[in-house]
Amino acid sequence: MQEKDFISYEYRIKTVKAKYQTKAIDMYEAFGWEVTAITPTLADGITLSLKRDRKQKHKQELTKLERQAEDTFETINALQRAKTMGASILAYVFGCIAVLVLGGGMCLTMLIENNIPAFAGGIILGIAGIALCAVNYFIYNKIAEKKTKTLLPVIDDNEDKLANILEKGNDLLKAEFI
Numbered sequence: 001m002q003e004k005d006f007i008s009y010e011y012r013i014k015t016v017k018a019k020y021q022t023k024a025i026d027m028y029e030a031f032g033w034e035v036t037a038i039t040p041t042l043a044d045g046i047t048l049s050l051k052r053d054r055k056q057k058h059k060q061e062l063t064k065l066e067r068q069a070e071d072t073f074e075t076i077n078a079l080q081r082a083k084t085m086g087a088s089i090l091a092y093v094f095g096c097i098a099v100l101v102l103g104g105g106m107c108l109t110m111l112i113e114n115n116i117p118a119f120a121g122g123i124i125l126g127i128a129g130i131a132l133c134a135v136n137y138f139i140y141n142k143i144a145e146k147k148t149k150t151l152l153p154v155i156d157d158n159e160d161k162l163a164n165i166l167e168k169g170n171d172l173l174k175a176e177f178i
């Protein structure tokens with residue numbers, strides 16, 4: 001009867017957004033983790049089940065680099081969200097104000113009967129509300145575009161930093177086999 005080599009594994013479960021699935025898998029594989037299962041979550045995320053050899057050489061260095069990579073990964077994700085966050089908040093507030101103006105115009109035309117100046121004012125106010133709603137889209141695009149231009153160099157720097165960390169981790173894994 002042949003003897004089998006026993007390998008003990010350490011296990012980890014990580015949850016990430018579905019749109020970052022491939023980046024996360026690449027990141028963890030660079031540190032010796034192997035994906036055993038991918039499970040969708042209730043929200044727009046996935047749960048990665050990972051395992052790696054418990055007796056792996058350079059484990060402390062890999063763990064340190066892994067933490068740095070996770071921090072950089074989260075920074076990149078936060079910067080991606082920041083590109084449109086301010087523009088979205090402003091668009092929501094401005095949109096609410098535009099709808100209130102539109103609603104005020106509707107109230108003037110419908111609630112005050114037999115009053116021609118109120119009816120005309122309501123129509124003008126309603127048209128102004130519709131115009132504000134239409135302008136809101138262009139304001140959002142302009143602000144998001146401006147913020148994206150300022151954040152893209154920072155995101156690129158962090159992407160390069162993450163790539164360097166992953167290369168170091170992968171080099172440590174290869175050093176194990178040499």
